Amino acid sequence: MSILHDLSATIEARKEADPDSSWTAKLLAKGPEKCAEKFGEEAVEAIIEAVKGDRASLTAEAADVLYHLLVMLAARNVALDDVLNELERRQGVSGIAEKAARPKG
Numbered sequence: 522m523s524i525l526h527d528l529s530a531t532i533e534a535r536k537e538a539d540p541d542s543s544w545t546a547k548l549l550a551k552g553p554e555k556c557a558e559k560f561g562e563e564a565v566e567a568i569i570e571a572v573k574g575d576r577a578s579l580t581a582e583a584a585d586v587l588y589h590l591l592v593m594l595a596a597r598n599v600a601l602d603d604v605l606n607e608l609e610r611r612q613g614v615s616g617i618a619e620k621a622a623r624p625k626g
């Protein structure tokens with residue numbers, strides 16, 4: 522299992538947890554709209570660091586973005602594997618497009 526799968530499983534378990542026991546449980550208890558809002562805030566913070574060009578800060582903000590993306594997906598019951606499968610499907614599609622675009626002969 523990847524770290525993303527591990528984190529996703531932890532976040533899923535926090536849906537049943539007491540909101541006072543964990544940041545994730547508290548955020549999930551506030552509902553999908555709040556989770557989406559936090560994801561947006563973290564994405565903006567990552568954009569700011571990307572524009573500034575501070576690689577260490579961008580790395581930290583990117584980790585926040587991934588965590589908050591997983592929380593937002595969990596809040597709407599979208600499985601991480603469904604997102605990963607969609608990426609794999611697109612790889613296949615773009616592979617076909619690349620082949621079709623190659624000159625013949």
Ligand SMILES: N=c1c2ncn([C@@H]3O[C@H](COP(=O)(O)OP(=O)(O)OP(=O)(O)O)[C@@H](O)[C@H]3O)c2ncn1[C@@H]1O[C@H](COP(=O)(O)O)[C@@H](O)[C@H]1O
Nearest residue numbers: 528531532535542543544545546547559562584585588589
């Ligand atoms: N990866 C993370 C992670 N990244 C960021 N955060 C939290 O996300 C919050 C976002 O930061 P902000 O500055 O926006 O938070 P804030 O200002 O306190 O919040 P607001 O008042 O703005 O709503 C911080 O409080 C961080 O602790 C995370 N909290 C948890 N995790 C992972 O989730 C797992 C479960 O954590 P618990 O929530 O503690 O159960 C942990 O093992 C970690 O692996």
